[in-house]
Amino acid sequence: MEYLHQGCNQRILHFDIKPHNILLGYNFNPKISDFGLAKLYARDQSIVTLTAARGTMGYITPELYSRNFGGVSYKSDVYSFGMLVLEMVSGRRNSDPSVENQAEVYLPEWIYEKVINGKEWELTLEMTAEDKEKMRHLTIVALWCIQWNPKNRPSMTKVVNMLTGRLQNL
Numbered sequence: 769m770e771y772l773h774q775g776c777n778q779r780i781l782h783f784d785i786k787p788h789n790i791l792l793g794y795n796f797n798p799k800i801s802d803f804g805l806a807k808l809y810a811r812d813q814s815i816v817t818l819t820a821a822r823g824t825m826g827y828i829t830p831e832l833y834s835r836n837f838g839g840v841s842y843k844s845d846v847y848s849f850g851m852l853v854l855e856m857v858s859g860r861r862n863s864d865p866s867v868e869n870q871a872e873v874y875l876p877e878w879i880y881e882k883v884i885n886g887k888e889w890e891l892t893l894e895m896t897a898e899d900k901e902k903m904r905h906l907t908i909v910a911l912w913c914i915q916w917n918p919k920n921r922p923s924m925t926k927v928v929n930m931l932t933g934r935l936q937n938l
Contacts, residue, residue, distance in 0.1 A: 769800065769849060770924040773842040778808045781840070783822040785848035787855065815839035826863040827851050830916055843918035846927065850913025854879055857907050876914055883907055906931070 772780040782789075783805040791799045805822040816839055821832045829844035851862050854875055862875040881887075883904070895903070909930050915921045922930070 769845055770928050772800070773845065773924050777811070779811055779813075779842055781807045781809065781816065781842055782845050782848075783807065784824055784827070785845055785852060786824050786827045787852060790852070815841050823848065826861075829918070831918055841918055842923075843921045846913050846921045846924060847915075847918070849924070849927070850910040850921075851875075853906055853910035853913070857903055857910065876911065879907060880911060883911070 769782070769785070772782060780803075782800060782803065784802060785800070789800060789802040791801050793799050807816060807822075809816045821828060823829075823832065823844075827848040829840070829847035831840055832844060855862055858875060858879055860875055860878075909927060913921055913927060
């Protein structure tokens with residue numbers, strides 16, 4: 769995703785980052801697939817305007833359906849990435865169609881409460897202290913990615929730096 773946003777001559781907004789669109793290649797290297805909703809825009813253009821929401825519920829960035837923030841930027845993919853990571857660390861879907869009231873199981877809030885209260889996930893098997901710290905680190909990065917206001921979300925370059933340890937203080 770960092771390459772789509774920063775490495776190409778034109779920026780590519782994917783608009784549908786979700787588990788079904790991440791394929792695992794050799795050595796489990798992730799590959800992004802399904803560019804059917806993607807949009808190209810100039811690198812010097814920071815905001816694009818859309819006439820309709822794009823993406824999958826549960827991964828769609830708030831500004832796509834609320835229109836409170838005007839246009840949409842590459843930070844919409846950052847939001848979707850954050851939701852994907854939250855699903856990975858929690859072992860839960862971010863939406864459960866079998867539950868009547870989705871507010872009761874809103875994944876980011878559930879995870880945030882766990883982090884604030886210092887509780888470990890019930891799902892974690894026997895993990896070393898180092899693995900638990902890595903999980904906490906991933907969770908904090910993901911929570912930063914899903915900030916309501918896109919201006920508060922990091923770029924994918926910053927996300928990569930945080931995940932690879934180049935930025936230690938979170």
